[in-house]
Amino acid sequence: MRRAPVTASRTWPIVLGWGARAASRSHIVARVTPQEYVEEVLSLVERIPAGRVMTYGAVADALADVSGRNSARQVGNIMARHGGGVPWHRVVNSAGRMPPGHEQEARQRLLSEGVPLKGERVDVSRALWGP
DNA sequence: CGATTGACGAAGA
């Protein structure tokens, strides 16, 4: 758990090791390392119940306060690189589409879990789950 | 260092 050193002069709640960039935005500050963020994402995805889904954006939003990040795209990258050990099929894009190259596998799993579908897409309005 | 590249998403045309 690498954390930025805490100094008395520090204005923002965290960061001064990787914080130069974060400091350029006054509202959002990185509160965890990229590695820690990966763990946050994976542990949240693990808690998505069978039969429900989250969108990449919803995951990013749910973690925004604690992580200091909000990038659906980054969640997608993380799922692509590290999602193999979690129920990755329960994360779809906002249109209900499944990850390119894994549509068949995902569709089969979602179907067996009873996730509501609309043709080839998840009916996100009905299936969306939140922590 | 800067530029590109993604399992993204909202807004426009």
Next chain:
DNA sequence: ATCTTCGCCAATC
């Protein structure tokens, strides 16, 4: 409905 543009974050050139 499809395509583009832009904001988002981190890894990779």
